[in-house]
Amino acid sequence: MSETKPRVITFDTCPNCGSRRRLADELAKDVKARGLMNKDLQSCSFLLKGIVQDMTTKAIIPIGVGVPAYIAYLDICMDCGTVYSFRIEIGEAKLAKPNKYPPTIHTS
Helix, strand or coil: CCCCCCEEEECCCCCCCCCCCEHHHHHHHHHHHCCCCCCCCCCCCEEEEEECCCCCCCCCCCCCCEEEEEEEEEEEECCCCCEEEEEEEEEEEECCCCCCCCCCCCCC
């Protein structure tokens, strides 16, 4: 997202059972204890990112123009198995200039 600070919404507990235990967070405890991960980082099982755009038209959004964007951090409740978002960041993304050359696929 852009340089402006995003609006952050957090959910501390599972919306289904109220548990605070999340799968990726539990698994990361061992990695953090071994010093292989920053202790302040939050872990998530899934990450959804996107921008708000009209997919039904051929509207062209100019390079560098800001559009609403979001990142949703999802994880799985360790007590009931519900997949839920525990953090959502809402901000603005500026569309970057596309690569001049398409990606190359190398085969061996």
